[in-house]
Amino acid sequence: MTWRALLREPLVQFLVLGLALFALHARVRPDPDANMRVDLARVEAARQGLGARLGHAPADAELAAALREALDDERMVREAVRLGLDRDDPIVRRRLIQKLRLAYESSADLDPADDAALLAQRDAEPQRYTAPARLALTQILAARGRHAEPEAAAREFARALEAGADPAGLGDPGPHARRLGLRPVADYAGMFGPEFAAALEGMPEGTWSIVQSKIGAHAVRVDARAPAELLPLAAARARLQADLAERRRAEAVRLALEDLRRADPADLRELPPDLAAALREHGL
Structure with missing residues (x-):
């Protein structure tokens, strides 16, 4: 069998595709040990940060102690996660939720809107932008x-x-x-x-x-x-920009949560069918 004929075999195609996906995953997955790596760039960053706090260039022992503390912090975080200490702590959960929400909000387009977009927003909610x-x-x-x-x-x-x-x-x-x-x-x-x-x-x-x-x-x-009068654009511009940015951040969070709900749906199998259907309509 020639190699061209071999490549036409479904099993061989499946194996080639699997190897390609494995190689791609290896290239794009995050390095789990990146936070434990100490290279010259990390040493220099630690040296500058420690020097700024101390007010003088740190000695090698001071620099080593600072790096050791940072690595020990990472070790303890990993061990705490391994032991599941992050699972039942409401403060940790709240902080994780806050950080993820901020990450979603940071993905929003926050470039200043043009005048047409600002006027459209003002005219869509005139009561909000009307001087009493x-x-x-x-x-x-x-x-x-x-x-x-x-x-x-x-x-x-x-x-x-x-x-x-x-x-x-x-x-x-x-x-x-x-x-x-x-x-x-x-x-x-x-x-x-x-x-x-x-x-x-x-x-x-x-x-x-x-x-x-x-x-x-x-x-x-x-x-x-x-x-009472509708504010002119010049008077309302700052508020309009701030409101539009807030709406864009909220929209980024909404879309991200929709993706999460699709990827990780709630398990409603133990509920009565009517109740489960009603909850699904509300996006659970």
Whole structure:
């Protein structure tokens, strides 16, 4: 039988294919002893790292001790894994999961997105990238502790203001300015309390009203309102880039987990068929 005829035999083809796969596996599989190998590059890296920590060039004994410690750490990790000490420790499991998740996230494409992609993301979730309505106001404080009846004092201020008095000459000192520029109502809630902010919502512009706060009573006038508006790209760019990067990382993790589920499916054979089918629909 010629060698050409021999190569046409199915058994010979199977053996050749097996040998080729074995050779390929030997080439691409990770070297299990790579972490135990001490070569010149590793010695030099250890020398530089130890020198940076010590502040001087390490002696040979110091360098040898550092290398021995690193190798002993690797030996102990291997022995711990061999003994199964990593299997029942929730802290170790959590750390392994975190490291694998970070590895999946690092595979995501995190190059800055172009303007078209950013605008598409903004327009797909306009509520997320919309600046809230804002208002500007003037407030004159009748502080608690300085007036027997702060609300009555605030009403006196309001009457004087309606008659043309200068706001700068009325009221008690407080933690905030009398004139406050355009800002969201939520900011006013943080400054004066939620009761004060709630009173602003329906207040007409240009008229004086009495509003209670955590520090007293106020004569308040809404000077201007600005409606909610979709942020322009320049104002939203940093947030859009960060959000898109986070979505890409989450997508990388999702796809990796789908691959893992296919490669290592759950064993549902002991469950009732209906329950097993329902769980499979949810990707177990």
